[in-house]
Amino acid sequence: MIRKLTSFSTRHRWMTIVVWTILGAALSFVGNSMMYDVTDSQAGDFLPKKYDSAVALRIAEEEFGAKPDPNALTVLVARDDGGRLTVGDQRRIADTAADLGRERIIAAKPEPLMKDHSQTPRVSAGAVAPDKSFRLLTVSLDGNPSDPGLQDVYKEFRDTAKDEFADADMRVGFTGGIASTVDDTEAEEDTAKIVSSLTMGLIVLLNVLVFRSLAAAFVPLIAVALIGGVASGAVVGAAKLFDISLDASTPSLIGVVLLGIGIDYFLFLMFRFREQLRNHPEQNARTAAAETTGRVGSAITSAALTIVAAFATLGLASFGQFRVLGPAIAISVLVMLLASLTLMPALLAVLGRGMFWPARAWKKEHTGGFAARLGHAVSSRPLRYALGSLVLLGALGAGALGIKMSYDQQGRHETAAVRTAEQISRSLPAGVSDPHTVYVRSTNGEEIKQSSLTGMTRSLAKAEGVGEVGKPVLSKDRTAARVDLLLSVRSDSQKARDLVSGPVRETAARTAPEGTQAYVTGTAAIFADISTAVEKDLRLVFPVAALLIAVILFLLLRSLLAPVVLMLAVGLGFLATLGASTLLFQHGLDRPGVSFTLPLVLFLFVVALGTDYNILITDRIREEMEKPVPARHAVAEAVRHTAPAIATAGIVLAGSFASLAASPATQEIGFATGLGILLSSLVLSLVLVPALAAMLGRGLWWPRRSGRTPGHHRVPDGPHAPQQEYRPQPYGQPSPYQSYGQPSPYQQPSQHPEYQPYEADPARAQHRPTR
Numbered sequence: 116m117i118r119k120l121t122s123f124s125t126r127h128r129w130m131t132i133v134v135w136t137i138l139g140a141a142l143s144f145v146g147n148s149m150m151y152d153v154t155d156s157q158a159g160d161f162l163p164k165k166y167d168s169a170v171a172l173r174i175a176e177e178e179f180g181a182k183p184d185p186n187a188l189t190v191l192v193a194r195d196d197g198g199r200l201t202v203g204d205q206r207r208i209a210d211t212a213a214d215l216g217r218e219r220i221i222a223a224k225p226e227p228l229m230k231d232h233s234q235t236p237r238v239s240a241g242a243v244a245p246d247k248s249f250r251l252l253t254v255s256l257d258g259n260p261s262d263p264g265l266q267d268v269y270k271e272f273r274d275t276a277k278d279e280f281a282d283a284d285m286r287v288g289f290t291g292g293i294a295s296t297v298d299d300t301e302a303e304e305d306t307a308k309i310v311s312s313l314t315m316g317l318i319v320l321l322n323v324l325v326f327r328s329l330a331a332a333f334v335p336l337i338a339v340a341l342i343g344g345v346a347s348g349a350v351v352g353a354a355k356l357f358d359i360s361l362d363a364s365t366p367s368l369i370g371v372v373l374l375g376i377g378i379d380y381f382l383f384l385m386f387r388f389r390e391q392l393r394n395h396p397e398q399n400a401r402t403a404a405a406e407t408t409g410r411v412g413s414a415i416t417s418a419a420l421t422i423v424a425a426f427a428t429l430g431l432a433s434f435g436q437f438r439v440l441g442p443a444i445a446i447s448v449l450v451m452l453l454a455s456l457t458l459m460p461a462l463l464a465v466l467g468r469g470m471f472w473p474a475r476a477w478k479k480e481h482t483g484g485f486a487a488r489l490g491h492a493v494s495s496r497p498l499r500y501a502l503g504s505l506v507l508l509g510a511l512g513a514g515a516l517g518i519k520m521s522y523d524q525q526g527r528h529e530t531a532a533v534r535t536a537e538q539i540s541r542s543l544p545a546g547v548s549d550p551h552t553v554y555v556r557s558t559n560g561e562e563i564k565q566s567s568l569t570g571m572t573r574s575l576a577k578a579e580g581v582g583e584v585g586k587p588v589l590s591k592d593r594t595a596a597r598v599d600l601l602l603s604v605r606s607d608s609q610k611a612r613d614l615v616s617g618p619v620r621e622t623a624a625r626t627a628p629e630g631t632q633a634y635v636t637g638t639a640a641i642f643a644d645i646s647t648a649v650e651k652d653l654r655l656v657f658p659v660a661a662l663l664i665a666v667i668l669f670l671l672l673r674s675l676l677a678p679v680v681l682m683l684a685v686g687l688g689f690l691a692t693l694g695a696s697t698l699l700f701q702h703g704l705d706r707p708g709v710s711f712t713l714p715l716v717l718f719l720f721v722v723a724l725g726t727d728y729n730i731l732i733t734d735r736i737r738e739e740m741e742k743p744v745p746a747r748h749a750v751a752e753a754v755r756h757t758a759p760a761i762a763t764a765g766i767v768l769a770g771s772f773a774s775l776a777a778s779p780a781t782q783e784i785g786f787a788t789g790l791g792i793l794l795s796s797l798v799l800s801l802v803l804v805p806a807l808a809a810m811l812g813r814g815l816w817w818p819r820r821s822g823r824t825p826g827h828h829r830v831p832d833g834p835h836a837p838q839q840e841y842r843p844q845p846y847g848q849p850s851p852y853q854s855y856g857q858p859s860p861y862q863q864p865s866q867h868p869e870y871q872p873y874e875a876d877p878a879r880a881q882h883r884p885t886r
Contacts, residue, residue, distance in 0.1 A: 117416060121408035121460045125401045128461035135458045139341035142348025150347065151262035152230065153354035154361045163433045166644040167620065171636035174554040178595040179588075188269075188292035189241065189547075190276065191535050193249040195284045200247045207283045212238045212252050215279065220271050222264060232257075232264045236272055244542040251539070251547070260293040261363045266300070269293045288535035291549060298530035303778050310777040317770045318378055325763050327474035331385060334462060334470065339377035342454040346373055346447040353446055354439075361443060362436045364781075369447045371775060375768035375792075376422070376448065376724065380415050380455040382767070383731060386760040387411045388463050389471060400467025408460040414734040417671040418727035419452035424663035425723035431659060432652040434645060437715065490754030493802060494747040497809035504803040508687045508794070514694030519701060519708030520646065521609065544582030544601040551606070551615065551637030553623045555587075555596040559630045562593040567628035574626040575600055580614030602639065609707055611639035612646070649711055657718060661686075664726060672733060674816045680807055681729045684799045685722045692721055692791035700783055710783045720788045724768065725795025728761045732800045736808050737816065746812035750805050758801055765796025 124131045162169040175181045192208050194200060200208075216238035222231060234257055241251030254272070258265035273289060280287050315336065322332035350369065354361055388407040395403065426448070429441025463470060493500045539547060553575065557563055568587040575598065576584040582603035587596050600619075604610045615635060623633035661682065668678035693714060700706050735757045739749035769792040775785030808815050 117412040117456060118405070118409040120456050121412060122405050124457040124461045125405040125408075125464040128401065128464040131457055131461040132465065135341060135345070135454065139344040142352075143344025144348075146344065146347030146351045149351050149355065150366055151259045151264075153351055153359070154259055154261060154363045154365065162435065162641065162644055163648060166648065167634050168636040168640040168644045171552065171554045171634035171640070174556050174595055174634065175552070175597070175636070178554075178556070178590040178592075179597060187253060187255045188294040189290050189535075189539070190252040190254055191249050191288040191290070191539060192252060192280060192285050193288075195286050197248070200243070200250060204283075204285075205243070205250060208250050208252075208280075208285070209240060211279050211283060211285075212240060215254075215272070215276055218275070220268050220275075222268050222271075230258070230262075230264065232262070232268045234258075234268065242543060242547060246542060248542060249538075251543075256293060259363075260296045266293065266297050269297055288531065288538065290532040290535040290539070295530070295532040298532040299780075302530050306777045310774045314374075314770055314774045318767050321763055321767060322382075325759060326385070326389075326471055328471045330466060330470050330472065334466065335378050335381040335385075338381065338454070338458060338462060339374055342377055342451055342458065343370060343373045345454070346450040349450055350443045350446050353442070359439055360435075361439050365440055365443050367775075367781075368440070369444060371771050372422075372444055372720075372724075373447055373451055375771040376419070376727070377451050377454075378767045378771075379727060379764040380419075380451065381459055382760055382764045383411055383415060384408060384455070384459055384463065385470065386757075390756065392468060401464040403467075404460045404464040407463070408456060410738075412456055413671065414730050415455050416452060417667055417734075418730045419448050419455070421664045421667050421726045421730070422448045422723040423452075424667060425660045425719050428656050428660040428663060429719070431655055432648075434648040434652055437649075437652055437656075486758035487751075487755045489758055489801065490751035490805070493754060493805045494751040494809045497747075497750075497806040500802050501806040501810065504798055504806065505687070507798065508691040508803075511692070511698075511794075512687065512690035512694040514696075514698035514702075515690055516694075517701075518693070518697045520649075520711040520714075521701075521706060521708035540605070544603050547601050549606040549638050550599050550601055551619075551635060551640060553598040553600065553619075553633055553635050555598070555627055555631050555633045557594040557631050560594065561630055563589060563596050563628060563631060565589065568596055568598065571623065571626040571628070571633070572598055574622050575619070578622040579618045580604060580611070581619065606638040607642075608639075612643040615639040616643035646711060649715070653715055656715060660719065660722070664722065668726075668730070671730065672737065672816070674818075676811070676817045677733060677815050680811075680815065681726065681733060681804065684729060684803055684807075685725050685795065687803075688725055688791060688794050688799050689718055689721050691794055692787055693717060695790055696783060696787040699786070713783050713787060716784055717787050717791060720772070721791030721795060725792060725799065728765060728796045728800035729804055731761060732757050732804055733808070736805065740813055740816070747809045750809045754801060754805050761796050761800050765792055765800075769793045769796075 164170070164173070194204060216236060219235045220233060222233045237255040239253050241253050243250045256265060256269060256272070258268075260266070273294075276287055318336060319332045322335070323329065326332070346369065347366070350361070350365075353359070384407060387410060388403060391403045391407045392398065392400075398406070423445045426441040426444045429437045432438045432441070553571075555563065555568065555571070565587060572584050572587060575581055580602055581600050583601040585599035587598050589596050602611050602614065604614065615637070616639075620635050620640075623635055627633040665678050665682050668681055669675070672678060693709075696709055696713065696717070700709050732753060735753040736750055739752045740746055742749065744752075769789040772792060773785050773789035775781040776789070777785070
């Protein structure tokens, strides 16, 4: 199937390129235009309906017509001279607020398919500081706070409010909701541009250094950008079709994943394409591209399917952010896989040897170099290198002992919104800009009396962590009630979550009127429930994802032992990465813990993406072991051929993920995934797995029998083989068989061209010394 697909794409190479170009342009436009219509920044919307805060949100919407607004912002108004607000000042504040609430904001003309965000903001009066130093206003806008169109509307409102209050000798500050989102975006804008430029520069520089060619440096980037556009449109289309809301962080994660694995797959193909052209100079580019993709295609397909399978298991998660992230990335990776088997071979078939112009050295095979020395060292002393790798991974993994989960927002920028929030918290309860609510609903259909809520409100006011409790408000049919409360601590802190999930909920449940039930919602309540959901999801997703990856490895390698070896290796890599992240963030930077999403995201990215490199090296080891050579010689050859591709691809993918560390919100994920990819590529794939393969020999493929080919003797290997006779020698040195006066099995003629001895290749033969 893979060979038929690649053969078709290389025969019709220009048509393949044109079709992908058209799809890329069209779907990129659709994805960019409609992405914000299918994203949701409200974490509470992703909670299962059974959780306490989710029930409260439904009551709010059904009984009071209220829905949490991610764009609600708090405006602080104070005198320019810092004095106390007079009665006249407060009257002017109220009048100006009313004027702002009547003035429609006209947004810039939107692009086709994009939403027009023109609207009239809703402005209402809020609390006054006890010392009369400021007054608060609450403002709400409709739309997705991540949408640049709505952000422009907010900026227009912000500038207008500043000007109008300035005319009354007042100053204003904005915090919460879309104000914080915009400030964070502006604070990260320059950093994001620099990081993006550095990431692209890293990819170009590595490709230029490795291939000595500008085409090899820029063609993969252009192709991956085109494929990314197709994937973006496909994800948006699927979300629209199935009426699914994506988390606001999904588009950026998809972009990073596609950039990394797209460049990886292109590198795998280019290295093997270059080898194919070197070994078969008589072949034309189309034949070489088809043959290359036919050989590497199964490894790329298996690597991509491990990612798809791993992320598809997130569809089993109860927490909606995970449940929608998985299919979105799975769709994107499937698009990249299809492009890897069609568009990339077509580009290689068109460019041919021009892909590596103006370099010429690649036409001659070099048997020396770092990759060759590494392959010889690992295969000749596998126990030493295996133990060294295990000690390194074990030392890092020990850091995971005592790991704690944190739901705090770490490393926030010192923005105007943060400073405004701090000023408010010095005079009012810390939760004033982010109130929590207790919803009470009748369980027997009877009306709730206002007086029956008095006991509950008094008890809540005395509960630990509660700074202020509002008066109860009844619904129209009086079967539900709402009680607002302000926490005495920041709503986005672990302390707030502990208080809400403990004393506040216990007090509300215990003192609710007879025949009713109380539910608490708000930022702290929602994240307390999210923590419970995530813990359950981790226990479900981990084993299912591991099982699916193991099945795919079994189908690719057709062995029982090899998949076990690879799964144990990537498992150690995951623990080492998690331990290193814990050591840095929890212990080194003295944070409450690591981000609650880190273990799951890290498991999926490091295990699924890291398995790519293990698949590539293992597939090449199997290919080399099918030749009539000692197993350790096969391992050395596999490392020599694949080490440059794996090392380059690993650094590129790690650099792509490391770019996420530039943002405080994704700092931990960026560091951890970057480190995990480096460990997977440089330690697991190039040292540990080859060392284990050299130790196990052809027994690695048990119960499959390997090493027998027509016309050849079986080459002994494995732990019981006479190792002094088959120890790999440095390249260019005589074979150990010659030292014993024995003919080398891989010098005997073969009826199978693909099993021809290495000396049959003139490029290799010129390096062989004569006896």
